[in-house]
Amino acid sequence: MGQWLTRYVVIDAVLVAAAWWLAFGLRFGFRSLAAGEYTHIAISGFPAAMVCMLMGLFLARVNRQTWRFVSLVDLRRLAGGALAGGLLTAAAIQLMQMPGFPRSVFLLFMLTTVILLGGVRATARSLGERQQAQQQRHEGQQRLLIVGTLAEADHALRQLKGSARWLVVGIVSPLSDELGHSLQNVPVLGTVQQLDQIAHVKQTRMVLLASPPGAPLRREMLMHTGEAGLSLLTLPDADQWLDAEASTDLRQVQLEDLLGRTPVALDDHGLTELMSGKTVLVTGAGGSIGSELCRQIARFGVARLVCVDVSEYAIYQLEQSLRRSHPHMQGVYLTANVREAERLDAILMAYKPVLVLHAAAYKHVPLMESQNAVEALRTNVLGTVNVAGAAGRAGVQRFVLVSTDKAVNPTNVMGASKRLAERVVQDVAGQYPATQFVAVRFGNVLGSSGSVVPLFSAQIARGGPVTVTHPDIVRYFMTIPEAAQLVLQAGLMGRSRQIFVLDMGEPVKIAELARLLIRLSGKTEQDVPIAFTGLRPGEKLYEELLADDETTERTPHAKLRIAKVGADDSAVSGQVLAWLNEAGPAPTGEAVRAWLKRQVPEYQPNDSTG
Numbered sequence: 001m002g003q004w005l006t007r008y009v010v011i012d013a014v015l016v017a018a019a020w021w022l023a024f025g026l027r028f029g030f031r032s033l034a035a036g037e038y039t040h041i042a043i044s045g046f047p048a049a050m051v052c053m054l055m056g057l058f059l060a061r062v063n064r065q066t067w068r069f070v071s072l073v074d075l076r077r078l079a080g081g082a083l084a085g086g087l088l089t090a091a092a093i094q095l096m097q098m099p100g101f102p103r104s105v106f107l108l109f110m111l112t113t114v115i116l117l118g119g120v121r122a123t124a125r126s127l128g129e130r131q132q133a134q135q136q137r138h139e140g141q142q143r144l145l146i147v148g149t150l151a152e153a154d155h156a157l158r159q160l161k162g163s164a165r166w167l168v169v170g171i172v173s174p175l176s177d178e179l180g181h182s183l184q185n186v187p188v189l190g191t192v193q194q195l196d197q198i199a200h201v202k203q204t205r206m207v208l209l210a211s212p213p214g215a216p217l218r219r220e221m222l223m224h225t226g227e228a229g230l231s232l233l234t235l236p237d238a239d240q241w242l243d244a245e246a247s248t249d250l251r252q253v254q255l256e257d258l259l260g261r262t263p264v265a266l267d268d269h270g271l272t273e274l275m276s277g278k279t280v281l282v283t284g285a286g287g288s289i290g291s292e293l294c295r296q297i298a299r300f301g302v303a304r305l306v307c308v309d310v311s312e313y314a315i316y317q318l319e320q321s322l323r324r325s326h327p328h329m330q331g332v333y334l335t336a337n338v339r340e341a342e343r344l345d346a347i348l349m350a351y352k353p354v355l356v357l358h359a360a361a362y363k364h365v366p367l368m369e370s371q372n373a374v375e376a377l378r379t380n381v382l383g384t385v386n387v388a389g390a391a392g393r394a395g396v397q398r399f400v401l402v403s404t405d406k407a408v409n410p411t412n413v414m415g416a417s418k419r420l421a422e423r424v425v426q427d428v429a430g431q432y433p434a435t436q437f438v439a440v441r442f443g444n445v446l447g448s449s450g451s452v453v454p455l456f457s458a459q460i461a462r463g464g465p466v467t468v469t470h471p472d473i474v475r476y477f478m479t480i481p482e483a484a485q486l487v488l489q490a491g492l493m494g495r496s497r498q499i500f501v502l503d504m505g506e507p508v509k510i511a512e513l514a515r516l517l518i519r520l521s522g523k524t525e526q527d528v529p530i531a532f533t534g535l536r537p538g539e540k541l542y543e544e545l546l547a548d549d550e551t552t553e554r555t556p557h558a559k560l561r562i563a564k565v566g567a568d569d570s571a572v573s574g575q576v577l578a579w580l581n582e583a584g585p586a587p588t589g590e591a592v593r594a595w596l597k598r599q600v601p602e603y604q605p606n607d608s609t610g
Contacts, residue, residue, distance in 0.1 A: 282356075290359040
């Protein structure tokens with residue numbers, strides 16, 4: 001401690017000396033001073049100035065300051081000491097009776113002393129804090145490799161800037177010509193093929209995939225690193241930065257990151273104009289698609305969001321979620337069954353929504369195929385008759401039916417019921433011309449209730465096998481937010497009787513999906529085997545988004561097309577009501593399928609249907 005105090009005093013003395021000469025240089029010009037014109041005056045007063053200034057600093061106890069922890073109080077004490085030293089210097093020079101001594105030097109001497117001594121203390125503190133922060137970060141940080149091109153790595157490094165958790169130790173690029181470059185002092189250590197060796201040398205198992213969602217590199221890395229035991233991470237989504245409840249730290253790569261595509265571009269202005277300050281109603285609001293629709297709608301400043309679902313638990317969960325994320329939005333959470341027309345009429349007449357999104361449906365193909373076939377009709381078809389009719393009677397501006405790709409050339413009861421629901425919407429549209437009635441078809445939604453992803457995940461957790469019906473079966477997939485956003489966009493753009501088809505991208509083999517999920521769990525197919533069980537009743541190898549005799553036309557939105565279907569002038573709504581009343585409470589599956597075949601000519605049940 002004594003050595004440090006001595007060192008501080010010596011440095012202060014050197015700086016006081018520098019301040020004296022700097023004061024003369026500022027007063028007379030450094031060239032004149034160097035030429036010796038005023039050197040004799042400066043030299044004559046130098047000893048007195050040194051003694052007096054150091055005495056003033058000593059009286060202010062500046063010599064006791066610890067530079068690394070200097071504060072504003074210390075700097076004010078330093079200024080007081082310099083003032084005292086400057087006054088003592090002026091008094092000493094006057095007593096020495098030095099003719100022509102410039103008085104302005106005294107003021108400059110005090111100022112330069114404060115600047116030099118204060119500057120060195122502030123610098124010492126800044127360096128100390130920086131060193132301490134780096135030590136703390138490095139002690140608590142996890143070592144991380146970034147996989148991606150330099151452009152992708154630059155984006156990731158900017159997102160991680162200032163992170164207290166992660167220490168980036170290198171970049172692994174898929175481009176060999178980027179080897180040897182560096183970015184923000186982080187070197188490119190090698191190519192993707194060398195990732196295992198690089199991770200071993202750098203003593204890390206954490207890998208950040210900087211490539212965008214859906215990029216082929218992501219799938220390649222997952223299949224490569226699953227056997228190497230590396231943990232794959234990704235940056236948070238843009239929506240998570242805006243969600244106060246969501247974590248904005250790195251997260252594990254998920255299936256949506258591997259199959260996701262370019263984010264949907266919404267007409268935010270148009271949707272805000274449609275919904276802001278108004279009432280919107282969603283049926284099936286507690287389901288996967290319905291709840292995401294509610295979350296998306298809440299973003300557009302609705303005055304009131306009416307959420308309808310038959311499940312008490314689902315509507316309760318939705319209420320809790322929306323109250324947390326949108327506390328200022330007025331939510332109305334109702335338990336109601338779309339089969340009950342009078343209840344729906346009462347709800348819509350009471351709240352008068354401008355937009356109704358009808359997402360309530362049974363969608364599980366095998367369950368709806370035989371014993372529950374009539375339930376598919378009562379919910380998917382009769383429910384649509386009731387909701388669409390109530391919307392028309394209440395003067396709703398826009399009605400949107402959430403349909404499915406299984407409605408195209410259907411081979412199962414569920415798909416045929418949704419195709420009949422589309423026809424119902426077109427029929428009701430003719431009865432209520434003031435309301436725009438549209439339908440939106442899309443394929444499988446990742447992570448939705450009843451989809452293969454939760455099933456596969458549960459099977460993997462049990463150790464397998466993962467059951468896939470056929471090695472060649474393929475499906476279209478999209479994420480839940482993407483599906484919900486496109487439904488809203490279609491609802492904004494649509495005109496009565498139009499059926500929108502979503503751009504589902506490329507179909508994905510279900511077996512490939514299973515392999516990706518196995519790797520995401522950190523296992524291999526040796527750990528969790530895949531078993532092929534054969535097609536189920538009503539299931540086909542591939543799904544279609546358009547019937548063979550349909551064509552599509554473009555829309556202003558790149559991911560939406562309009563299916564050109566023939567005009568349906570039949571009073572199908574009345575036929576549905578009449579047949580269900582005639583069939584009674586428990587018609588056989590064969591009777592339901594026979595009636596559906598008459599209503600939906602393109603419906604071709606599989607031979608395996610029982």
